Amino acid sequence: DTEVTQTPKHLVMGMTNKKSLKCEQHMGHRAMYWYKQKAKKPPELMFVYSYEKLSINESVPSRFSPECPNSSLLNLHLHALQPEDSALYLCASSQEGGRGGELFFGEGSRLTVL
Amino acid sequence: GEDVEQSLFLSVREGDSSVINCTYTDSSSTYLYWYKQEPGAGLQLLTYIFSNMDMKQDQRLTVLLNKKDKHLSLRIADTQTGDSAIYFCALNNAGNMLTFGGGTRLMVKP
Numbered sequence: 079d080t081e082v083t084q085t086p087k088h089l090v091m092g093m094t095n096k097k098s099l100k101c102e103q104h105m106g107h108r109a110m111y112w113y114k115q116k117a118k119k120p121p122e123l124m125f126v127y128s129y130e131k132l133s134i135n136e137s138v139p140s141r142f143s144p145e146c147p148n149s150s151l152l153n154l155h156l157h158a159l160q161p162e163d164s165a166l167y168l169c170a171s172s173q174e175g176g177r178g179g180e181l182f183f184g185e186g187s188r189l190t191v192l
Numbered sequence: 193g194e195d196v197e198q199s200l201f202l203s204v205r206e207g208d209s210s211v212i213n214c215t216y217t218d219s220s221s222t223y224l225y226w227y228k229q230e231p232g233a234g235l236q237l238l239t240y241i242f243s244n245m246d247m248k249q250d251q252r253l254t255v256l257l258n259k260k261d262k263h264l265s266l267r268i269a270d271t272q273t274g275d276s277a278i279y280f281c282a283l284n285n286a287g288n289m290l291t292f293g294g295g296t297r298l299m300v301k302p
Contacts, residue, residue: 084234118295119295120280120292120293120294120295126289168235170235180225180237181290182237183234183235186232
């Protein structure tokens with residue numbers, strides 16, 4: 079299994095809603111990532127988990143809250159988002175100790191904030 | 193920080209070769225990558241090159257690395273309509289995180 083699975087594929091939410099994005103991988107990877115991608119732009123790193131511990135937070139606003147319940151799962155909890163947070167949210171995983179940057183990406187969750 | 197630049201757009205005819213270019217400023221990267229993103233999808237790792245190599249060939253893909261000029265290129269031979277996508281070059285930095293270029297949109301005309 080070489081897939082990273084993200085759900086939901088599409089999400090529309092209001093600014094007062096609370097929702098979550100989910101990501102799952104069964105490749106035994108111990109590093110997992112959240113990226114945000116706006117249209118026609120490269121992905122921007124948000125968070126990195128290494129061995130289920132948050133290792134990098136790229137100054138992301140607190141309305142985005144990551145969670146890594148176990149080594150296969152990564153969640154991104156969303157609360158009080160703004161319309162400018164509308165984007166494609168990509169999850170990725172990689173082997174620890176592998177070539178840095180060899181990431182396996184999911185298909186993404188396209189988020190629209192009204 | 194690392195600055196990675198790509199041209200925005202490339203259009204080729206089916207069957208021709210495509211060459212996508214990437215320039216960067218920081219030469220400390222160990223690996224340099226090419227990712228492909230099709231519409232509405234995530235990124236797919238196409239190929240990579242180790243920084244002590246000049247060239248790597250993988251079927252229709254050829255990666256060239258000129259460390260002196262800090263220039264990376266991806267050549268796609270016999271380009272097909274299925275190759276139409278956005279191509280990102282990416283470099284790993286000292287913290288082993290990726291820095292992406294802005295992406296090059298490749299359009300293949302029949």
